[in-house]
Amino acid sequence: MKQSLKDELINAIDFPKDALLNLPKITLIGKTHLTVENHRGIVEYLPERVRINSTVGIIRVIGENMVINSIMTEVITITGEIKSVEIVV
Amino acid sequence: MVSIKLWNFLRGYVIIKVEGLAIEKFLNLVMVNEVYIWDVERKNYTTLTAKVSTKAFKEVLQYAKKTGCRVFIVSKKGLPFAVFRLRKRKGIVLGFLLSVLLVYLFSTFIWEIDIKTVNGLKEEEVAKKLSEMGLKSGVSKFKIDINKLEKEFLLNNEEVAWIGINVRGTKAFVKVVGKTKPQKVLSKEEPCNIIAKRDGIIYKMTVLEGEAVKKVGDTVKTGDILISGIIEKPGLDTMFVHADGEVLARTWYEISVEEELKRTRWVKTGEKIVATKIIIGSNTITFTPRKIEFEKFEKEEKNLIPYEAPFKIVKEVYYEVKPEVETVPIEEAKEKGRKKALEELEKVVSPGGKVVNKKEKYEVIDGRILRVTVMAEVLEDIGVKEKISYTGGEGKKID
Numbered sequence: 001m002k003q004s005l006k007d008e009l010i011n012a013i014d015f016p017k018d019a020l021l022n023l024p025k026i027t028l029i030g031k032t033h034l035t036v037e038n039h040r041g042i043v044e045y046l047p048e049r050v051r052i053n054s055t056v057g058i059i060r061v062i063g064e065n066m067v068i069n070s071i072m073t074e075v076i077t078i079t080g081e082i083k084s085v086e087i088v089v
Numbered sequence: 090m091v092s093i094k095l096w097n098f099l100r101g102y103v104i105i106k107v108e109g110l111a112i113e114k115f116l117n118l119v120m121v122n123e124v125y126i127w128d129v130e131r132k133n134y135t136t137l138t139a140k141v142s143t144k145a146f147k148e149v150l151q152y153a154k155k156t157g158c159r160v161f162i163v164s165k166k167g168l169p170f171a172v173f174r175l176r177k178r179k180g181i182v183l184g185f186l187l188s189v190l191l192v193y194l195f196s197t198f199i200w201e202i203d204i205k206t207v208n209g210l211k212e213e214e215v216a217k218k219l220s221e222m223g224l225k226s227g228v229s230k231f232k233i234d235i236n237k238l239e240k241e242f243l244l245n246n247e248e249v250a251w252i253g254i255n256v257r258g259t260k261a262f263v264k265v266v267g268k269t270k271p272q273k274v275l276s277k278e279e280p281c282n283i284i285a286k287r288d289g290i291i292y293k294m295t296v297l298e299g300e301a302v303k304k305v306g307d308t309v310k311t312g313d314i315l316i317s318g319i320i321e322k323p324g325l326d327t328m329f330v331h332a333d334g335e336v337l338a339r340t341w342y343e344i345s346v347e348e349e350l351k352r353t354r355w356v357k358t359g360e361k362i363v364a365t366k367i368i369i370g371s372n373t374i375t376f377t378p379r380k381i382e383f384e385k386f387e388k389e390e391k392n393l394i395p396y397e398a399p400f401k402i403v404k405e406v407y408y409e410v411k412p413e414v415e416t417v418p419i420e421e422a423k424e425k426g427r428k429k430a431l432e433e434l435e436k437v438v439s440p441g442g443k444v445v446n447k448k449e450k451y452e453v454i455d456g457r458i459l460r461v462t463v464m465a466e467v468l469e470d471i472g473v474k475e476k477i478s479y480t481g482g483e484g485k486k487i488d
Binding site for chain 1: 112113116117119120121123125126127128129130131134137
């Protein structure tokens with residue numbers, strides 16, 4: 001592991017990892033609301049499939065009648081009937 | 090969320106339709122430039138609808154051009170656009186404001202007066218008096234001072250003990266309590282006799298003032314003087330006093346009550362007609378499926394609008410009935426007759442009287458009528474005060 005020292009350090013000081021490592025934070029509320037913080041833009045948007053770019057890979061959301069509630073540089077909110085969330089590297 | 094929506098509404102926004110192949114690219118461009126865009130919905134592969142604020146719209150147009158998309162405005166929403174639209178239709182705004190003003194104005198008047206009276210005061214009279222004093226339908230709420238009105242009403246009306254006026258909305262609720270008049274009692278200084286108000290045999294006598302004329306065991310007739318207020322003693326002037334005392338006597342009562350043994354009962358035949366009435370003010374519109382041709386019927390009314398409205402819808406059901414003669418069981422008639430007789434007895438016996446002995450007699454007349462006779466022996470105060478009308482001038486009044 002290349003970053004092992006950095007990882008260990010962060011583990012030691014117990015800091016929120018999404019802020020320090022620039023990782024996306026994916027929050028799912030029930031099966032209707034999904035927010036992705038720290039994203040890198042939308043790759044694909046269809047009512048049944050949304051793909052969002054991030055530092056760890058592409059986040060693929062499968063669902064039905066999905067609507068992008070709001071898009072901002074930091075946060076994307078998706079509502080609709082969400083069936084699965086996967087991270088495709 | 091609600092606050093954001095409200096803010097968007099206040100600022101005004103447009104619903105846009107974006108057509109093009111590189112829609113994701115367009116979205117990313119919008120996002121990167123920190124333009125707020127919301128409710129993005131993909132309609133099909135090449136089109137998308139979204140909402141964007143009026144100010145950001147121009148910017149969005151720019152990015153669409155860059156990504157080769159076309160933008161159409163579907164509709165304009167929000168307060169600024171609504172105001173703009175209304176500016177062209179001043180009549181509506183004016184009408185709306187006028188109606189609000191009218192509603193407010195009319196709610197400052199009293200339109201209805203609801204009067205409830207206690208102790209036998211006439212509602213119409215109270216309404217008349219109140220309207221003379223200023224409280225009538227159509228008067229402004231600001232013009233009447235309720236506290237003052239209540240006080241004045243009490244001062245002007247001797248027979249009223251209490252009045253409460255409550256204004257709720259456009260309705261004034263008035264409650265008036267009348268005075269219960271005390272029984273006329275002879276003043277303590279008035280010379281009087283105590284006479285018998287009923288025949289009877291004196292059982293006990295307590296003389297507080299005056300001279301006993303009768304004694305215990307005497308049989309008295311109605312009108313006989315029991316305790317005299319005129320005191321005559323040899324060697325002394327005749328004195329007139331206010332006779333007082335209690336004269337308990339045995340009295341007898343016989344009360345007859347007749348009870349029908351046959352009674353007709355109205356039985357529903359099952360036939361019925363339902364009529365609907367619409368009552369607007371004093372006008373009535375009636376809908377009936379057919380003429381009501383029943384000889385005898387029972388009517389059942391039901392108001393379909395439970396609250397108070399200017400119009401009423403009443404459902405009336407007419408049930409055909411026919412008479413049916415039935416015999417009342419003798420025991421039931423006896424019980425009923427006895428109760429009635431006892432009630433009658435209670436009415437005639439003076440308050441405080443005690444029934445000592447009681448006998449009942451039942452007889453059937455013609456097989457149709459049951460006569461119940463109650464004979465009662467009662468112990469009661471038979472004394473009643475009667476003013477002395479003295480003609481002689483020799484008497485001296487005692488103070």
